[in-house]
Every structure is written in structure tokens, then in C-alpha cells.
Amino acid sequence: MSIQQNLNTMRYPVNNQPEKSPFNAGETISEQTEKLSVLLLGSGGRECALAWKIASSPRLEKLFIAPGNGGTDAYGENIAISPLDFEAIADFSTANNIDMIVVGNEDPLVAGIYDYFSTREGSPLIVGPSKAGAALEGSKDFAKQFMVRHSIPTARYQSFTAETVEDGCNFLESLKAPYVLKADGLAAGKGVLIIDSLDEAKKALREMLDGMFGKSSATVVIEEFLKGTECSVFVLTDGNGSYRILPVAKDYKRIGEGDTGPNTGGMGAVSPVVFADKEFMRKVEERIVLPTVNGLISEGIVYRGFIFLGLIEVDGEPMVIEYNVRMGDPETEVVMLRIASDLLPLLEGAAKGNLSDMPLTEDPRYATTVMVVSGGYPGNYPKGKPICGTDNSTNAILFHAGTKREADGTLITSGGRVIACSAYGEDIDKALANSYAAADSVTFEGKYMRRDIGQDLKKMRKA
Ligand code: AMP
Ligand code: GLY
Numbered sequence: 001m002s003i004q005q006n007l008n009t010m011r012y013p014v015n016n017q018p019e020k021s022p023f024n025a026g027e028t029i030s031e032q033t034e035k036l037s038v039l040l041l042g043s044g045g046r047e048c049a050l051a052w053k054i055a056s057s058p059r060l061e062k063l064f065i066a067p068g069n070g071g072t073d074a075y076g077e078n079i080a081i082s083p084l085d086f087e088a089i090a091d092f093s094t095a096n097n098i099d100m101i102v103v104g105n106e107d108p109l110v111a112g113i114y115d116y117f118s119t120r121e122g123s124p125l126i127v128g129p130s131k132a133g134a135a136l137e138g139s140k141d142f143a144k145q146f147m148v149r150h151s152i153p154t155a156r157y158q159s160f161t162a163e164t165v166e167d168g169c170n171f172l173e174s175l176k177a178p179y180v181l182k183a184d185g186l187a188a189g190k191g192v193l194i195i196d197s198l199d200e201a202k203k204a205l206r207e208m209l210d211g212m213f214g215k216s217s218a219t220v221v222i223e224e225f226l227k228g229t230e231c232s233v234f235v236l237t238d239g240n241g242s243y244r245i246l247p248v249a250k251d252y253k254r255i256g257e258g259d260t261g262p263n264t265g266g267m268g269a270v271s272p273v274v275f276a277d278k279e280f281m282r283k284v285e286e287r288i289v290l291p292t293v294n295g296l297i298s299e300g301i302v303y304r305g306f307i308f309l310g311l312i313e314v315d316g317e318p319m320v321i322e323y324n325v326r327m328g329d330p331e332t333e334v335v336m337l338r339i340a341s342d343l344l345p346l347l348e349g350a351a352k353g354n355l356s357d358m359p360l361t362e363d364p365r366y367a368t369t370v371m372v373v374s375g376g377y378p379g380n381y382p383k384g385k386p387i388c389g390t391d392n393s394t395n396a397i398l399f400h401a402g403t404k405r406e407a408d409g410t411l412i413t414s415g416g417r418v419i420a421c422s423a424y425g426e427d428i429d430k431a432l433a434n435s436y437a438a439a440d441s442v443t444f445e446g447k448y449m450r451r452d453i454g455q456d457l458k459k460m461r462k463a
Helices: 045-055 086-095 106-110 113-118 131-138 140-149 162-174 198-212 278-298 343-352 428-441 455-460
Strands: 036-042 060-067 100-103 125-129 157-160 179-183 192-195 220-223 229-237 243-245 254-256 260-263 268-271 303-314 317-324 366-374 397-400 403-405 411-413 417-425
Touching (some): 036 045, 036 086, 036 343, 045 060, 045 343, 045 397, 045 417, 060 086, 086 113, 100 113, 100 343, 106 125, 113 125, 113 131, 125 131, 125 343, 131 140, 131 303, 140 220, 162 198, 162 220, 198 220, 229 278, 243 278, 303 343, 366 428
Parallel strands (some): 036 060, 036 100, 100 125
Antiparallel strands (some): 125 303, 157 220, 229 243, 229 303, 303 317, 366 417, 397 417
């Protein structure tokens, strides 16, 4: 493998984007001529952004997305295979000479896709952790134990099952309000309850242990509430001790402006994050990234992929709220814009275990994304609404999430989060203006968006 050369004067046109677009992001040229065929798994805005970035690589032979959505087909070929159907993925990979599988969402990772392919001869490379590593997201109890074992700063906690429910109530009494209760297993982003009253918290604990989230809440983690501002740090690691920290982002989880109302998958994101300055990131690397990467190695856990650190800044100190084992959504829709380097060799380096000498350069501009969602989301919402106004302008790029293209070419809504409108700007205001102009031009019945993405960060800006 030859080393990547960063030739800042070189530009590679990205599929379907005009020459003068600010989105010709592939600035790294490789001497390496070997091309890679890639299969990307998933169907959200995150996968659309990953597909956009991967498609800009001069190293790409062909990109397939399984199953993809109404926007990913601009960057590769959508394939109607479920990311959880490992046998179908294996057959497709063999038939299409796939060199590398990039796993976008957590479900296949938690279900063991890495282990499935690593035991089959001639399998493609996998970007993602083994099943043991995916437990960092698949089990909050495992993640907390891991953090304690490696002295990684996190909220004080204890875990409880139906047998120890009374101990759980006693533990709640020892904490101050609000009370944080988490289903141990995957619960589609809904398994965390934050409750103000002690009685309500005890009631919720019993209900969770009684199957509120099915098997996922057979164990419940109770932890102390941390007050601070959250940010998302992404690390790409090769399982051999080398890693790259990607641009930091902040997402906006609540449906309502001013962070009110129920949690969603994420209503928008911004990168960079003003408080995640050099000093903060030094602490993150020293106290969280290094012990995590080295802890995985020391425990013999194979991990060649993305680690998502959900962090909270408490009085200037970073603490871990959660681990995820994939990129964030909608954070990816800004992080991909801010990676100036070619991502494909980095993904290959992570999957092969040789990331050590590969550069990752950041784009200095701001990137923002505003998610347009279906009215009613995150509760019930209608699907199948025709979407207009999605032509990419030169000032924004639309990453499709819940969209589907009908046989006659009509684009319709197919999910709660519909399209992430991402844009660059020299400052946060310019980026937001571009994102909102695009979000305003997208139309479908019942469309909703938050109007305050990034406003909290602007207030934090040092004058
Ligand atoms: P999680 O799925 O663990 O990320 O939790 C979902 C959201 O709940 C987080 O993004 C936080 O906003 C909030 N949260 C989780 N744990 C805590 C905590 N210990 N203190 C304060 N907020 C929390
Ligand atoms: N945006 C948070 C997540 O992807 O889990």
C-alpha cells in the first residue's frame, strides 16, 4: 500500500454535482491505482452522506447501497437486500466482487456481521466492530462496566433486573432528581427515560423491568444525571492502536425548539462545536479515546470501525454519556462535509488494521444540517407524500433519509426524518442560511423543521 499524498490543488468532481459546487470534497489523490468495489449497508441520511463522500473517491470502482433510499442512488446502485440478511449480502458480495463492506447502522453490527464474514474465506473487508465490540452500543450495562474497568469518566450508575427491583428503588432514593433510567439493550433510540419525580421514576423502573421495551429493558441501568452540553466525537480505529479523530459535531435531539418535547433521531447538526476547543479535545483524547482504543485491545475485542462517543461537557470536563458503534445521524451529514481527505483509503486502512500513516485533514469551514421531517414525527406520521424542490443547489446538498423513489420516478416520503439539508459556510450563520434556504425549498404535506439549529452554540461564542 502506498501512502496517500495530499495534493490540495487537485479536485475531483463528485457525481451529480456541478463543477463549481463547494462540495467537490475529494482533495486527496492516491498514487494507489487499485480500485475498490464497496457495499454500504443502511438506508438513512447517514448512509446518503457516507455514499456521497465515498463516491467522491478516485479509488472507488463501484458503490452499492443496501437497501439505500430515494437519494443514495445518485451516488451508487441501490440493492434491495436487508442489512440483516448476511447470507444474501455474502452472495451479492461474491457475485459482484465486493472488496469492502461499510456498515452504516448498528443492527447488523450487534447481530455479528463482522464475525459472520471474518470466518468465511475470501470475504470482503468489513468496516465495523466484532459482535463483542458492538456490545458497547448493544448493552449499556456492558458499556458502563467497560468504562469503569478503564477509568473512563462517566456518570455513577448501577444496573438492576426484576430480581433486584427493590435495590433499584433504594438506589433511586440515593440520587438527586432528575432520574436517568436506561434500557440495557437496543430500543430504537427510545430506551432512555429522564424523570423528575422519585415516585414516577420508581414506577417507570418497575414498568421497564416488566417489559416496557421488551427484552431490551430486562436489565435497567440507573445513573446520576449530568448537567452540561453534549457533543459527538467520532473515532475511526483500526484495532491495532491507530485511530483518527473526525471533526466534532453537535446534534439536536428534541423535536421542539429550545430542546423541548420528545427525543427524535436528531433534528439537525453543526460542526465544529465551539466549546470542543484544543484543550477540551486534548482531555477527550487522553481520558476517553486512548483508554477506549487500548481497553478494547487489552480485552481482546476486535474493533475496526467507527466509535461514536456521546460526550457531555460538565464544567469544562468531558464525560461519556454513551458509546455507539457507528457514525451518528444526523452528525454524519455535517462530519462528511468537514473531512477534506479521501475517506475511502481511511476506511480501507481501518478495516485492514493499517491506519497508522494515513492523514485525515479537516475542511476549516462550518457545516450545518437541518432535518426536514414528517408532521407527527417522532409519534405517528403519514408516509407516501410527494416531495418537491429537491434539486441540489450549489449552496447546499440534500442527504435523503426517509425518501423513496416510485417506479414512475416520483419522490415520496417513507420515514419520519425525510431529508437532511447540509451546507458549508465561512461561519455558522452563513452555513445555517444555506441549510435553511434549502430546507425551505423542499416541500411536502405536513413538513416540519426546527428553526433554532445551532443557536445555542452562537450564544457560547466568545465575543
Ligand atoms: P443515550 O441513549 O444514553 O445517549 O441517552 C439519550 C439522551 O439522554 C442523551 O443524549 C442525553 O441527552 C440524555 N442522557 C443520557 N444519560 C444522561 C445522564 N446521565 N445525564 C443527563 N442526560 C443524560
Ligand atoms: N444522533 C445521535 C445518534 O445517531 O445516535
